Amino acid sequence: MIQADMAILSVQSQLVDGALGNSAAGFILARLGHEVWPLPSILLSHNPALGQAGGGPIDAGLLMSVIDGLASRGRFAQCSLVMSGYLGDAPCATIVLDAVARAKAAHPDCWFLCDPVMGDHGRAYVSQALIDAFRARLVPQADIVTPNPFELGVLTGRVARDRREAFAALDALGRRCAVVTGFSGADTPRAKLDILMVAEGQRFRVGVARHEAAISGAGDAFAAFFAASLLDHRQRMAFSAAAAMALGFAAAASDALIGATVARSVEQLAILESQAVWGADLNFVAAQQCRLK
Numbered sequence: 001m002i003q004a005d006m007a008i009l010s011v012q013s014q015l016v017d018g019a020l021g022n023s024a025a026g027f028i029l030a031r032l033g034h035e036v037w038p039l040p041s042i043l044l045s046h047n048p049a050l051g052q053a054g055g056g057p058i059d060a061g062l063l064m065s066v067i068d069g070l071a072s073r074g075r076f077a078q079c080s081l082v083m084s085g086y087l088g089d090a091p092c093a094t095i096v097l098d099a100v101a102r103a104k105a106a107h108p109d110c111w112f113l114c115d116p117v118m119g120d121h122g123r124a125y126v127s128q129a130l131i132d133a134f135r136a137r138l139v140p141q142a143d144i145v146t147p148n149p150f151e152l153g154v155l156t157g158r159v160a161r162d163r164r165e166a167f168a169a170l171d172a173l174g175r176r177c178a179v180v181t182g183f184s185g186a187d188t189p190r191a192k193l194d195i196l197m198v199a200e201g202q203r204f205r206v207g208v209a210r211h212e213a214a215i216s217g218a219g220d221a222f223a224a225f226f227a228a229s230l231l232d233h234r235q236r237m238a239f240s241a242a243a244a245m246a247l248g249f250a251a252a253a254s255d256a257l258i259g260a261t262v263a264r265s266v267e268q269l270a271i272l273e274s275q276a277v278w279g280a281d282l283n284f285v286a287a288q289q290c291r292l293k
Helices: 022-031 060-072 091-106 128-141 149-156 163-173 218-233 239-264 271-278 282-289
Strands: 003-015 034-044 055-057 079-084 111-114 177-183 192-199 202-209
Touching: 003 022, 003 091, 003 218, 022 034, 022 218, 022 271, 034 060, 060 091, 079 091, 079 218, 091 111, 091 128, 111 128, 111 218, 128 149, 149 163, 149 177, 163 177, 163 192, 177 218, 177 239, 192 239, 202 239, 218 239, 239 271
Parallel strands: 003 034, 003 079, 079 111
Antiparallel strands: 034 055, 177 192, 192 202
């Protein structure tokens, strides 16, 4: 399904070499039929996890001028989703919220998906000012939020030890839709990870294979898979049903992508190599994967 008349503004990191942020999400969204407006919060030569990277944050004034340019042409009327990922530091939060306000004013059905990229594995890698911006400004205005377990704990002040506590933390965010990826609790099978979602008060769970390898960019890819599928289904069913379909598809697509990456023993997400799987029949894959909690 081609959605060229409705665009996605994606504000996150950009790599020259590799698959993080928009360098992962941009291709996924376009491959699944959506027009993408990639706005880099930071431009880097490669994934910093692989060694010292060149580049740095994009000037906030330059980013705002891009937003102004889109607005001057009336383009926000064609914006169906604003999504944010890694923002670098607090000034970029203002850019995102300005874009969200303009998009929703021009297109009231536009959604804001916030992936609150702050850290992982018990460690924050952004400034306290940006963490505060996520807590006080970005997440409270998001329609959809997709934290990992560490970020969910930072946002709610809770450590979720099992699915019940994780669902309670997602409820506490108070968003229309909240998803936690890569969750492992006392009731998660040893060889699996849970992806848990609360959508308009309904709870959903999908299990995916656990891989020991740490794969950078998996969360960026998941958010893109989820966003693309949710937008595809929004006109055909109620929001919670569309979110359940999107959860199933994003879990299956992410599982295929990570499996292909592990099988090839490569340093970057194997997005191109696995597209024949995740770029296939959205409805069939989603219907097979989603489970109501």
